Structures are given as C-alpha cells and as structure tokens.
Amino acid sequence: MAQRVELGRHIVADPLICHGKPTFKGTRIMVWQVLDALARGETWDEIVKAWGGRVSKEAIAETIQLVRDYPTISIAERISSTAMVAKVVAWSAMA
Helix, strand or coil: CCCCEECCCCEEECCCCHHHCCEECCCCCEHHHHHHHHHCCCCHHHHHHHCCCCCCHHHHHHHHHHHHHCCCCHHHHHCCCHHHHHHHHHHHHHC
C-alpha cells in the first residue's frame, strides 16, 4: 500500500485523500486546482479568498517552488497539462 508523502510544509500526497493527488495539508484542496487558478491569472489574494483562507500565500509559494524545482514529479503530472506548468513557472518568474 502506498504511503503518505510529505511534499513540503503545506503539501501532502496521501493515498487516503483524493486518491493520492497532492493536496494542501488538512484539506481536500488539490494542488492542481491552485495551479489552474494561477494559470487563469487569479492573484494570490483571490486564491486565498476563494478557498476561505485554507490555502495560504505561503502554500501557494511552496506550490510554485515545487513545480519549478521538480517539474517532473507527480505534482506536475497530476495537473491538467505540462503547458500549464510552463505557464505557471513563467508567471511566477515575473511575480
């Protein structure tokens, strides 16, 4: 059986939560959902507000850093497309 993997301070992949897709700790909010919002041009403040504060700016920063540092790990594979990863990484470089 797959084990829970801590991907950072804010992100976990647990086979018992959302079929093992990376989520923000203590939530069922999947990392790809926040990356999707960033790719659509939502601001960090808008994302924090949209999720009722359950995803912090620090968690968003960690998400971008993980995608930037490890573009081939499961986080990148589990979002909708590699093009989106490239777009988010390019966007974060401008932030």
